[in-house]
Amino acid sequence: xxxxxxxxxxxxxxxxxxxxxxxxxxxxxxxxxxxxxxxxxxxxxxxxxxxxxxxxxxxxxxxxxxxxxxxxxxxxxxxxxxxxxxxxxxxxxxxxxxxxxxxxxxxxxxxxxxxxxxxxxxxxxxxxxxxxxxxxxxxxxxxxxxxxxxxxxxxxxxxxxxxxxxxxxxxxxxxxxxxxxxxxxxxxxxxxxxxxxxxxxxxxxxxxxxxxxxxxxxxxxxxxxxxxxxxxxxxxxxxxxxxxxxxxxxxxxxxxxxxxxxxxxxxxxxxxxxxxxxxxxxxxxxxxxxxxxxxxxxxxxxxxxxxxxxxxxxxxxxxxxxxxxxxxxxxxxxxxxxxxxxxxxxxxxxxxxxxxxxxxxxxxxxxxxxxxxxxxxxxxxxxxxxxxxxxxxxxxxxxxxxxxxxxxxxxxxxxxxxxx
Amino acid sequence: xxxxxxxxxxxxxxxxxxxxxxxxxxxxxxxxxxxxxxxxxxxxxxxxxxxxxxxxxxxxxxxxxxxxxxxxxxxxxxxxxxxxxxxxxxxxxxxxxxxxxxxxxxxxxxxxxxxxxxxxxxxxxxxxxxxxxxxxxxxxxxxxxxxxxxxxxxxxxxxxxxxxxxxxxxxxxxxxxxxxxxxxxxxxxxxxxxxxxxxxxxxxxxxxxxxxxxxxxxxxxxxxxxxxxxxxxxxxxxxxxxxxxxxxxxxxxxxxxxxxxxxxxxxxxxxxxxxxxxxxxxxxxxxxxxxxxxxxxxxxxxxxxxxxxxxxxxxxxxxxxxxxxxxxxxxxxxxxxxxxxxxxxxxxxxxxxxxxxxxxxxxxxxxxxxxxxxxxxxxxxxxxxxxxxxxxxxxxxxxxxxxxxxxxxxxxxxxxxxxx
Numbered sequence: 150x151x152x153x154x155x156x157x158x159x160x161x162x163x164x165x166x167x168x169x170x171x172x173x174x175x176x177x178x179x180x181x182x183x184x185x186x187x188x189x190x191x192x193x194x195x196x197x198x199x200x201x202x203x204x205x206x207x208x209x210x211x212x213x214x215x216x217x218x219x220x221x222x223x224x225x226x227x228x229x230x231x232x233x234x235x236x237x238x239x240x241x242x243x244x245x246x247x248x249x250x251x252x253x254x255x256x257x258x259x260x261x262x263x264x265x266x267x268x269x270x271x272x273x274x275x276x277x278x279x280x281x282x283x284x285x286x287x288x289x290x291x292x293x294x295x296x297x298x299x300x301x302x303x304x305x306x307x308x309x310x311x312x313x314x315x316x317x318x319x320x321x322x323x324x325x326x327x328x329x330x331x332x333x334x335x336x337x338x339x340x341x342x343x344x345x346x347x348x349x350x351x352x353x354x355x356x357x358x359x360x361x362x363x364x365x366x367x368x369x370x371x372x373x374x375x376x377x378x379x380x381x382x383x384x385x386x387x388x389x390x391x392x393x394x395x396x397x398x399x400x401x402x403x404x405x406x407x408x409x410x411x412x413x414x415x416x417x418x419x420x421x422x423x424x425x426x427x428x429x430x431x432x433x434x435x436x437x438x439x440x441x442x443x444x445x446x447x448x449x450x451x452x453x454x455x456x457x458x459x460x461x462x463x464x465x466x467x468x469x470x471x472x473x474x475x476x477x478x479x480x481x482x483x484x485x486x487x488x489x490x491x492x493x494x495x496x497x498x499x500x501x502x503x504x505x506x507x508x509x510x511x512x513x514x515x516x517x518x519x520x521x522x523x524x525x526x527x528x529x530x531x532x533x534x535x536x537x538x539x540x541x542x543x544x545x546x547x548x549x550x551x552x553x554x555x556x557x558x559x560x561x562x563x564x565x566x567x568x569x
Numbered sequence: 570x571x572x573x574x575x576x577x578x579x580x581x582x583x584x585x586x587x588x589x590x591x592x593x594x595x596x597x598x599x600x601x602x603x604x605x606x607x608x609x610x611x612x613x614x615x616x617x618x619x620x621x622x623x624x625x626x627x628x629x630x631x632x633x634x635x636x637x638x639x640x641x642x643x644x645x646x647x648x649x650x651x652x653x654x655x656x657x658x659x660x661x662x663x664x665x666x667x668x669x670x671x672x673x674x675x676x677x678x679x680x681x682x683x684x685x686x687x688x689x690x691x692x693x694x695x696x697x698x699x700x701x702x703x704x705x706x707x708x709x710x711x712x713x714x715x716x717x718x719x720x721x722x723x724x725x726x727x728x729x730x731x732x733x734x735x736x737x738x739x740x741x742x743x744x745x746x747x748x749x750x751x752x753x754x755x756x757x758x759x760x761x762x763x764x765x766x767x768x769x770x771x772x773x774x775x776x777x778x779x780x781x782x783x784x785x786x787x788x789x790x791x792x793x794x795x796x797x798x799x800x801x802x803x804x805x806x807x808x809x810x811x812x813x814x815x816x817x818x819x820x821x822x823x824x825x826x827x828x829x830x831x832x833x834x835x836x837x838x839x840x841x842x843x844x845x846x847x848x849x850x851x852x853x854x855x856x857x858x859x860x861x862x863x864x865x866x867x868x869x870x871x872x873x874x875x876x877x878x879x880x881x882x883x884x885x886x887x888x889x890x891x892x893x894x895x896x897x898x899x900x901x902x903x904x905x906x907x908x909x910x911x912x913x914x915x916x917x918x919x920x921x922x923x924x925x926x927x928x929x930x931x932x933x934x935x936x937x938x939x940x941x942x943x944x945x946x947x948x949x950x951x952x953x954x955x956x957x958x959x960x961x962x963x964x965x966x967x968x969x970x971x972x973x974x975x976x977x978x979x980x981x982x983x984x985x986x987x988x989x
Binding site for chain 2 (some may be wrong): 192193194210211212215217219220223229230231232233247249251284285288295299300302303304339340341343563564565566
């Protein structure tokens with residue numbers, strides 16, 4: 150899209166930054182509108198983030214949770230894709246600059262750049278902690294875990310080599326701890342018959358007094374019990390004060406020897422917000438009006454994890470549903486202004502939350518008060534994720550992998566991809 | 570396995586270097602024997618090399634052609650796996666050293682380290698040519714090709730950006746050229762609606778006067794015709810004299826602008842042969858006796874691509890069937906000597922050759938003179954590869970991907986995995 154093109158077209162050009170749940174929902178909502186849309190992302194694929202922990206624990210292939218953006222956009226005839234990272238935004242001249250140096254003009258800008266890992270300033274966490282926010286993160290974590298086992302099998306078995314510390318008892322921390330326990334118990338035990346699997350330790354650290362804070366207390370207790378029954382050492386009220394290459398230091402000074410720290414303690418908004426020249430809110434989130442437009446900029450909107458979206462007087466959770474719903478609403482706001490009408494305030498509708506703890510065990514909580522746990526919770530988790538996976542082929546491949554894992558207690562994709 | 574363990578056990582310790590077709594066939598042939606086997610490889614997975622070109626052209630996921638070695642070995646109770654690269658071999662003390670510094674003793678050593686790219690000393694080929702010998706190669710080539718399209722879509726369209734030169738008209742070169750043509754015509758044309766696909770050039774360079782040298786001339790002609798009908802610019806009798814970052818120079822001085830040179834011109838034996846302290850043969854292959862033992866070493870054998878195996882007075886081709894058959898024979902030789910009996914000479918049985926040219930087109934030639942081409946050739950290629958893929962799940966995933974590609978003319982795994 151060049152400036153010359155723009156001048157000859159009466160329809161506005163909307164640029165959406167980020168091909169996550171929010172950005173894609175926004176682009177799709179423009180499908181039948183008289184609007185040219187360009188979606189910008191630094192990857193050429195959408196990442197289905199809720200299942201990254203399964204890639205990290207060799208339950209799914211990387212490609213199972215990634216879907217080419219150009220394939221998704223084929224159905225939206227007037228939507229284009231641009232690969233690249235945004236390095237500058239000029240809200241006065243209404244354009245943005247990409248890392249390849251090109252300048253892209255826009256009439257409307259929708260910022261949907263999502264969130265990234267928050268290390269909360271814990272010393273060593275950024276350097277030695279393994280995150281789980283991108284597909285590269287997930288593959289790196291899988292390589293790291295499997296390599297620890299291979300090294301131990303070679304006899305290079307220092308203390309803590311097979312101790313895996315997961316920091317943060319939210320949904321991601323619970324999921325990764327549960328999946329790691331399963332990987333070790335059901336798969337690696339058979340893969341490494343000479344290795345004493347009893348020296349493997351999986352420790353889940355949570356600073357508060359319960360896991361899964363946003364869920365009901367009885368579901369939190371269920372998660373603790375299930376994880377403990379699967380040999381995860383759950384430690385509540387246990388803050389972390391430092392991470393080093395071969396150990397962590399707990400709040401009370403205790404040292405745990407480990408070479409693997411999975412950092413699932415929290416997220417903060419993507420640094421892209423800083424390019425907008427506005428004052429950012431808590432966690433780096435971008436302050437917005439009720440219709441999702443920035444307070445200072447009439448033609449810039451923010452949605453999803455990066456936006457300080459209100460939900461009953463508090464910040465909305467940084468989850469897929471908020472991103473999807475706000476993405477659709479952003480399109481409505483833009484179309485309303487373009488049509489000369491009034492915008493409406495965005496209201497997040499909570500459809501419920503879920504977290505899986507492992508095979509046959511998950512918790513789910515719905516706004517009507519319904520709470521599920523155990524096998525029923527797991528079945529509903531399974532159905533929801535199969536339904537919401539993008540694209541038939543990914544869905545089929547995921548089902549195939551899951552069915553294989555479930556029936557055989559095996560994990561196929563336990564591959565260590567080295568960088569040459 | 571330590572030296573102390575060895576002393577207490579009467580059964581010999583066989584170390585096999587390389588988890589390719591040859592190494593795996595050898596390990597499996599020991600399944601019921603009174604022998605301890607250790608398989609050493611630098612990857613924790615077996616790579617199904619015949620389908621790497623499909624990973625490179627986004628037809629299959631990387632994980633579809635990789636299978637965890639420890640999973641394969643579960644059926645062989647006395648076989649162990651050791652991840653690592655061999656850095657030294659002491660044929661007198663009978664041990665080898667790994668890159669982690671550990672020393673592994675052996676009673677028998679089977680060298681099955683395979684082959685690697687042969688650049689034949691062409692200037693720039695090693696630096697700028699893209700190989701297709703490992704899974705990392707295949708993923709890197711896919712990233713490279715897709716990135717050229719993304720860059721061109723951004724308008725950074727220098728001459729030659731969308732010219733893809735494949736060097737070498739053997740099976741690999743023909744397969745990759747055909748698959749690239751299909752990727753462009755059936756998938757990228759739709760993914761990049763604004764890009765003029767007619768400026769894409771796929772050029773296959775062959776120094777000899779026909780493609781697929783080992784096949785019958787009529788199959789060679791069929792391959793040329795099929796590729797040309799799919800817009801591949803096949804240039805026979807066209808040697809290459811130099812490769813640079815943004816062009817290649819042909820033997821007659823012609824310059825072709827290109828940023829993508831796929832090097833499929835030939836293979837040479839893995840450099841591991843140099844560690845054995847013996848004089849190597851043509852292409853770096855290890856000279857052996859008819860029973861596959863090294864001429865200088867009674868307890869060291871070489872099999873597959875790395876071995877100078879005789880076939881009717883010439884060197885056997887470096888293909889999977891030779892590796893598999895010689896791997897089994899190596900086990901027989903070792904067991905014969907251990908039993909105090911005589912060894913038998915290895916005789917390669919040619920079961921036929923196949924090469925695919927793309928959708929609905931392949932050539933196959935059998936020792937009885939049967940020649941197949943076109944759709945029938947393609948069906949037999951498809952059936953053979955599905956049958957020989959290792960492991961049910963990989964097979965199912967491959968079938969799923971292929972069925973999807975075939976029915977939809979789509980390619981799912983067109984993902985650019987960046988290294989962060």
